[in-house]
Amino acid sequence: MSTSPKAGFSVAPISEFGREEKIDLKRESQYNFCTTSTFLKHSRGASPDVAAKDCAKKEELRAMSIKNITVIGLGNMGSAIATLLLKAGYRVTGYDIVGKKVSGLVPLGLKPARSPKEASRGADLVILSLRTWEIIKTVLEGTNGILDAARPGQIIADMSTVPPWETKAMAERLSKKGIDWMDIPISGSAAQTRVGNMVFMAGGKKSAFNKIKPVLDSIGKKTVYVGKNGDAAMLKVVVNTILFLNQAAAIEGFVLGLKAGLDPDVMFEVISSGAAGSNLIDARGQDMLAGDFKLKGGIGLKDVGLTLASAERIQVMLPMSALYRQLMLQASYSGLFGQDGTVVMRIYEQLAGIKRKYKDPFKR
DSSP: OOOOOOSSEEEEEOSTTOOEEEEEHHHHHHHTOSSHHHHHHHHTTOOHHHHHHHHHHHHHHHHHSOOEEEEEOOSHHHHHHHHHHHHTTOEEEEEOSSHHHHHTTGGGTOEEOSSHHHHHTTOSEEEEOOSOHHHHHHHHHSTTOGGGTOOTTOEEEEOSOOOHHHHHHHHHHHHTTTOEEEEOOEESOHHHHHTTOOEEEEESOHHHHHHHHHHHHHHSSEEEEEESTTHHHHHHHHHHHHHHHHHHHHHHHHHHHHHTTOOHHHHHHHHHHSTTOOHHHHHHHHHHHTTOOOOSSOOOHHHHHHHHHHHHHTTOOOHHHHHHHHHHHHHHHTTOBTBOGGGHHHHHHHHHTOOOOOOOTTOO
16 A cells, blocks of 8 residues: 655654654655655665565565554544554554544544553554553553453553663463563654654563564664564663763853853853764754753653662662752753753753753643
8 A cells, every 4th residue: 555645844853862864755755665664764875675675575575464453542643653554554553541642643544442451452463652551551450441352462562761670570471371471672752753763672572572673663773583572672771871871961052151241152062063062962953052942852760760679779879870860850840841841951950050041841
């Protein structure tokens, strides 16, 4: 089936913090590729013939295995995943506690469900994209939950950011029922996911991974098998740790330069093009220096809290993460919750005695 958009250009973020790259949609329309990931390969240099063969191979693998997919949790990430699956030609059923999130995808072909039980009945693959582990447990084991309709051979893939030890224990419990549980967190923002520009990290049985890999390849940029259950969830914790400390380093450098009276534009130009540059600085550096903290990604208290809890369980010291979490907490206590995660910069500026005007973060 053809999913090619109208000719023109689309801006697709290619980093965790949203650095942008132009993709020629006219070229996509010309070659009519069957999957997002195949087009991305072509747009980055692969020949049309190579890309087409890659596409045909993926279509053949997909035809042999997964056909019916359920997505539970249709927030920013879940709705993006469901949309990509529909465009890739899968039969997709969806459920969310907020009815509007389900009905909004029905015109694209989503089959709505009234409960996790109803949604997962008959699915080859059930994908979870939920906010907390407590919600996941309710969706699985609660009244009208997934396990009320689950069957041996079914695969459940959790794409949420969750405690590695909890997901490992869940895999052990479900294996006794003949159900394959996999932790498959995503490296990528919601904006990246909407255009299929994210990386899947997979933990679980290799046999289950091989079954669902064609699905993941058809909607994402890259799929990596990390290892046993819990390993992918742990790698997601590592990724988040590095991202937030990168954010902290950028904030400290910016505040030092502002306090010293350096020109923000000159500072950004040199930092972004030199050795200290990063995806975060490219995507948000100018906004940070201009005092603009409109929401792009939250403060991340839950994620850094998970980093510290994971480190404590295996007796690893993370002093910088612990300190940065205190600054994140202070930002929350100061009424800055609901703004971009980089708003922690305002706490640093208060401590440095910097006074300046900030843009209204909620003004469109």
